[in-house]
Amino acid sequence: MLNPFERLRPLPSVDSFVESEAKRLGSIGGKTVKEREIRRLKDYRDRIEVYVNFVRAFPRVDELHPFYKTSLEIASGSLDRVKMCLSAISRHANMAQRMLEKYMVMIKREPEEKANSLMRAGFGRASSILRRMNECVEWISGVVTVVSKGKAIDPELPTVMVAGPPNVGKSTLVSKISSARPEIANYPFTTKEIHVGHMDCGVKVQVIDTPGILDRPDAERNVIERKAVNALRNLNGLIVFLFDVSTSSIYGADEQLNIMREVKSLGKPVILAMNKIDAVDENMRREILSRVGDKVLEISSEQGTGIPELKREIFNWLKSISQDPSAVLDC
Numbered sequence: 001m002l003n004p005f006e007r008l009r010p011l012p013s014v015d016s017f018v019e020s021e022a023k024r025l026g027s028i029g030g031k032t033v034k035e036r037e038i039r040r041l042k043d044y045r046d047r048i049e050v051y052v053n054f055v056r057a058f059p060r061v062d063e064l065h066p067f068y069k070t071s072l073e074i075a076s077g078s079l080d081r082v083k084m085c086l087s088a089i090s091r092h093a094n095m096a097q098r099m100l101e102k103y104m105v106m107i108k109r110e111p112e113e114k115a116n117s118l119m120r121a122g123f124g125r126a127s128s129i130l131r132r133m134n135e136c137v138e139w140i141s142g143v144v145t146v147v148s149k150g151k152a153i154d155p156e157l158p159t160v161m162v163a164g165p166p167n168v169g170k171s172t173l174v175s176k177i178s179s180a181r182p183e184i185a186n187y188p189f190t191t192k193e194i195h196v197g198h199m200d201c202g203v204k205v206q207v208i209d210t211p212g213i214l215d216r217p218d219a220e221r222n223v224i225e226r227k228a229v230n231a232l233r234n235l236n237g238l239i240v241f242l243f244d245v246s247t248s249s250i251y252g253a254d255e256q257l258n259i260m261r262e263v264k265s266l267g268k269p270v271i272l273a274m275n276k277i278d279a280v281d282e283n284m285r286r287e288i289l290s291r292v293g294d295k296v297l298e299i300s301s302e303q304g305t306g307i308p309e310l311k312r313e314i315f316n317w318l319k320s321i322s323q324d325p326s327a328v329l330d331c
């Protein structure tokens, strides 16, 4: 499945739409005056379809996969407002079209000398109806600009999600094990979007780079963190949780362990790995090892240490969920 918003394009604002249609009128002729004025209104009616088609092409909010539904909620701030605006656009576009049809009938019935003024009255009334939806048109166009650019994530593919606090080396790891090439930099929140790449383990595996998350309640999380939490909550798969155990780690063991607990509470399979083992802070390493309880890999995403073991764990997980384990080859 592709990003369901991928094909949507922002709408023209009503003002620019009306203005460009007004300019077109002069180029529309007809054999008689009546025919010309009717053709002008018909042209306008047909072009209003751009708004009707937009609403038709917009995925049904309640039928979206939870991951994409939440992406829309994060981008828009309110799914109710999305629904309200879609219905307002559809309603006003339809009303404007009906109004134009009414005037077309009137032009047909009335004497020819009234045709031009009726055309202008119809054009004006339909345009006023459209203007009432302009706030929604501009707002939803902004939302569409954001969501249409979202990476195409397939909720049905086997998925490995790399998660953890900011700056722990998630993007570095994703770029080592998959085709994704996310930006890597030595500051928190370098990754602001969900990125996706693939790895070939005989079967195609989707690898997701998530933004960092901080140790704080959901309600206090910023938009970037919410994108990560959305992927972790709403996509099914294996989570690779990274700790930064280097001497330059920004976060202490407590914060990192709290975030790990939150991620584990999602109830998905989790592989734990201490990253940056090449620049290890021994105290941090020992503290995390002793407090985690579970198996923890020791890796250096940058230098490749421990990556074969990590891939082996991914391979084992993949085999365990596969309907045809013999199709799973080394990752």
Ligand SMILES: Nc1nc2c(ncn2[C@@H]2O[C@H](COP(=O)(O)OP(=O)(O)OP(=O)(O)O)[C@@H](O)[C@H]2O)c(=O)[nH]1
Pocket (backbone or CB within 6 Å): 165, 166, 167, 168, 169, 170, 171, 172, 173, 183, 184, 185, 186, 187, 188, 189, 190, 191, 192, 210, 211, 212, 246, 275, 276, 277, 278, 279, 299, 300, 301, 302, 303
């Ligand atoms: N020494 C060492 N540095 C690493 C390792 N992995 C990543 N780094 C460095 O850590 C910094 C952060 O790396 P990123 O991969 O951008 O970290 P991230 O977790 O994706 O960061 P955000 O997207 O900001 O959350 C960069 O300067 C990397 O070069 C490692 O294994 N060892």
Ligand SMILES: [Mg+2]
Pocket (backbone or CB within 6 Å): 170, 171, 172, 182, 183, 184, 190, 191, 209, 210, 211
């Ligand atoms: Mg990153």
